Amino acid sequence: MRRLLFLWLAALVLLGGAAQAATDEYGVATGQVERWGTYEIALDGPRDGNPFLDVDLAATFRQGLREIAVDGFYDGDGRYKIRFMPDTVGQWEYTTRSNRPALNAKTGRFTVVAPARGNHGPVAVHNTFHFAYADGTPFWQVGTTSYAWLHQSAQSQEQTLQTLAGAPFNKLRMAIFPNNDVPLPDQRFPFVGTPPHNWDFERFDPAFFRNLDRRVAQLRDKGIEADLILFHPYDKGKWGFDRMPGAVNDRYLRYVIARLAAYRNVWWSMANEFDLMKEKRMDEWDHYFKLVQAGDPYGHLRSIHHSVRLYNYTQPWVTHASLQQGAAVEDPERAVIYRDVYEKPVVFDEVKYEGNIDRRWGQLTAEEMVLRFWNGAIAGSYVGHSEIFKDTDSRSWLGKGGTLRGRSAPRIAFFRKILEQSPQEGLEPIDKWQEHPFAGRHAEYYLGYFNRARPTAWPFVLFKTGLQDGMRFRAEVIDTWNMTVTPVDGIFTIRKRDDYTFADQDGRAIALPGRPYMAVRIIRVR
Template identity: 25%
Template structure:
């Protein structure tokens, strides 16, 4: 059986629930009945026959879903899908019984009710929405309360795959095939988040600039491709990071829309993104790039507040170089040392201390290096050693997110491809995604003998799990005097394909591991 077959089957389950279209012919509220589904499997309802005056994209109707067991609530808008159809979606975050009711000023949509009975997801280790606990990025598993730490690293390869949504073509099925190849390529490079840019495709498929079109409504073709891509990548255990806009020098921003940034047209789009994509797990979104040239913190916070207000589910939002203050937002960094923005040092971060300083500067939200730290980029320490070490240092600092890969050969930022030893990056991925994931991590320098063998230490609050990392060392000193009980320790060489070099049983106390040669080593204890 293909490795993707379980995810195809779940998609079939979800799509089977989407074929029911309710033909409305009166204003009386309908009982839409009960459905059965699984946690994280998106459901969809469709209504036709609703007559409206004015712009149908401006019709407002909200659906409130409430879970009987926990009291959890998700409120999502309906959205217009063309040809007189309005839809709404729901992704359950808990098992048990949910009820919903539609509220709208339109009499043909108001008052409809229904229910959903939700069972356990059939996948052994299901993956839901991303959220955060303090500054740690977290992934929902069995339900919204079952969280685990998540290593957030975006990948692009513009030489192999254009990230522009229009480059995937306007046929959703073909776009999904391309997206699957893109995801396979990302995983072959040690990543699972692919990068997609939209620009003015939001309004007109194929348009990059605000000078390319006169549309004021969301483009249905674009959204059908984008949602199909997001769902397919998610079902294949990947994720999508979107850039909404580009820069104004290329006219890839909302500046040129009627009403400008956060004007009526832009707000209509924001509401539509939240309504149509908000219920779908598997995506995050950044506002764009070179933001300091064309927008400001008040405008990006209004954008983030709009998406958060309208979306009933969490999606981490970013605005590179500018401060976002609301819920579900990254502290997203540029890397050119600008004094008036959220920036690392020029070409940075240069060391672990800078990464750790970022994390402690704001403990209430996750942190993301959204500047693209592509291979051998000029002015950055990003050869093979530098790339590998940045990945490990980010993780050991508490889980700073990142952005890696390659520009296309036509870009002045291109400095070659592929990674000369990609197994090193895949080792990092395997270690943190499969061997040593930890949500309640605490940076603890007392775990290593810094004067003897400098390194980095992480542990959980219960002191039952520990991660140690050393660079250019052979003698690895580990202080586990406060560990609660004997635990298995796995030692790996981060420069080699993932395979435990040594597995030992360590009791609480001081330990020294003598490696046969000098390298960059990692030790996971208690996993």
Template identity: 45%
Template sequence: MSGYSPDSLLGDVLDDPGARPLIERAMPALVNSPLILQLRHSPVGQLIGFGARQLTDEEISRLWRDLAALSAQSTAPRVEPSPIVPSPDYEGPEVARASRHAEYPASAERWAVFEISIPGPDHGNPFVDVDLHATFRLRAANGGGRRGSTYRVGGFYDGGGRYVIRLAAPDVGEWEFVTDSTARSLDGLRGSFSASAPARAGNRGPVRVADTFHFRYADGTRYRPVGTTAYAWTNQPADLQERTLETLAQTAFTKLRMCVFPKSYLFNTNEPPVYPFERAEDGTFDTTRPVPAFFRHLERRIDQLAELGIEADLILFHAYDRWGFSDLGKAGDDRYVRYLVRRLHAFRNVWWSLANEYDLVRSKTTEDWERFAEIIGEEDPTGHLTSIHNCFGFYDYTRPWITHCSIQRTDVYRTSENTTAWREEFGKPIVIDECAYEGDIDQGWGNISGEELVRRYWEGAVRGGYVGHGETYLNDREELWWSKGGELVGDSPARIAFLEKLMAQAPDGVFDPLPSDWDVAWGGAPGHELAYFGFGRPRYRDIIRKPGTRYAVDVIDTWNMSVERLPGTFEGTFRVPLPGRQYMAIRLTAARSDRADDGGETAGNREEGR
């Protein structure tokens, strides 16, 4: 077989004992990179220049000559399996149509999980041999629902001869349903139930985009994504997962980025307790047979997050993989996405993130991501928020299926400062899910200080965006929050909670960018204006406003979490004294005749952060 070329996959080259030394000599940073598992599927030509050392033109030419001179090892080309079409002959004519009995409750809360369970046939492979749907119809509306509204919802096989169909009823009223299936015994089952107004505390429905750049729950309540990241927490030992939930209960976080699949990366070398697919003795996975216990466990954790008021921002694919889950083949990928969405769409606190760092998942093309988005659109009647996350270049966030921009930092220092420009460019909410993590590991993305993370939070907030948290402090157990969860030990969570409290005091509960000074960003709302000084250490700030409006003035120490009200009110041009230290902010609140401000403080009072 002819030698290697720039189009040869890195994995094939490294597996050849004659070719590997050439790569090791030319690109040692590549071979020793923690990304090596993810980069095995990349063409070698795309990886030239990886790391700090840049190859000269002569070195590159010599590498290609030496690789081409080798006799490349022959590897069998991958055979792409065809999609599996459910069989209309799964049950013969001797099986009576609608002969199974559907089990379901007589009532359910609006936006809660209504579940139909059907004991059914289990011969062959029901995961792929049987297709099942139900058409739900709002027979009698009670409130804002429209009578006659219909939703066709896909079901799934849950193992043990059990089939499930779920719905989060979008309207209060009387609902009826009828099933259709390729299995005769499951076809034509009928039933009805009542959807009532939510009674459980915290059931505000799914989160939607509102006011172009912000969010509300379906019931209209304002939602602010105060995000953190624990990628692989549900794939850890049970006691560690419980500690993660206990920690989250003590924080202000309202969104958690998390992977469906386990993760293989720095400080992530353990095997998950359960795999998502059945595993053969040779270590391969049968992607036609999901393991229901894996997905039931995920559902339980999502439910527990909902009880804490936390949205589960679910990552469907990622590149940090040694099991092959990042590339199941087109048919396998589609089957997995469809199965996952059918299982989880009725959980009100789910968001879909097609990928973490989509551009590192080398096995996927734009066509693949667009196809996954189409499947989600087909299978999710709830219409959950959907996005995709970048490493290097942005995805096209103008795509209609993308509800909000999920962004990783674009510069070592500056990212949050771009929030206003991104709002204008994409016309969607800006969620900076990764701005770097508070921690002390040897990776530049994971060793910024708590002060710097909080600064980035504030820089994004005053510009009308939402910045995410993460923590990567090294410990002997290698239980870093950013991936495994556990306990938080950093300084930023309390300061983030303080910022969240201040945002809640804005007239509509959110900050938008306001006309700013050349050196200081202003945000908030007219009559409720904040200036953030970040690195600056001014001893005072001269404020210039049109005469006619008097302001109460607060000096905010964003790190020490205090709000100090200056005595009296101010109008026109006035000077605000400051302590000459970093991370300070000023808040101007248009004074009202009936009270000092919307925060309920009186002149001279000092509010300490909790």
């Protein structure tokens, strides 16, 4: 009996993933690993010459007839690493290959178990315009931006993570290179050297990248996607990272991919406001996209962010559009046009920011910030947040992280809750050819948003697609600012009204309070 009990408990562990692999501070495992976790091989190797240039290292991971090739990297102090993200459970084995005998033909095997709770795998495009995790769970993008939080003090970085733990955001846009700021004591940079200009572009600083590894892993463990901005124009010549030679850019990208692609929560953003980096041509950006696409064995999401000049987001190496356009999400009719052009998920990562600075892009009220999220959703797209307020120490969430001061975050948390209660296929515009502020799924689910209007009633009228006489619906009134959901009494039974619409058979309307930022939710009753 004891033996049977032991076997039964062991089976529960393997099938349910109850006993998951322990990970180190960089979020990697070296023994048993969970599906979509990060498995690491660490090897001792040569220190002579320049290991970043002189040593080639890769591994082939196998499960049955399937093989996945992964590049390794030098982590300093004679240590070489290869990281792998397995996407299936069971036994895996590997063989290394290198131009150095000490690293070549090393073999091993490891076990992949079921993913732990909260591990849904990497995010990918779903249903053309939306996102989902690898296990099919919908990913409702509710992002924020903090460009240089990684370049602040350790205390500030921890504060940023604490803020994110209580915030509604599930994606963080963050830069690898620093902004044009005064360096902090003991600040590390992606390359070794002496700031501001004396860099050795042939040697990376492993200490900097170890911290990046750790922060990406911490975001992952909080359920936050790390949208890594690979280049940006905010250097302005201070450090020189915005105008490195092409060969250095290529080497940098390969190193970043080798270190970070095995983290399931990584997205690649080729650049922020790429068109402000005047030294780079459009064909160079195409090249960087292709390099990242070819070097990433897991196919993480890829995009690029613009200032004025739009990138061609229809290119096959682009997975989704990352846009800067505040006006587009002042109403859903404008926002939906971008979906029609690109036929990919559209994320308005920058729609201006909540704040009180002198620049017009940092003067949104909290009400306007929240309004943009709702309009983006009604257009079947996604929106990003940030904030920037005047402060005595020139700190802001947008630039440096830390704490949030604005009033939009709790309302965005409420918005995310409503969003996540939507059909898992994603919200689709209901009638984009007419002023009709509804998204959802025809004949099943409708979410309407009245923007700045102050209606006192809304006639119960639905666009015709999929509807039939006698269908029944229930309704709720949503106050998006005061964060309340109020059920409407009774059931609405519809009948055809004209060539385009069905209405409540008794001509009823839904009473509204005459305030802005109101919404209604309508769900079919079977």
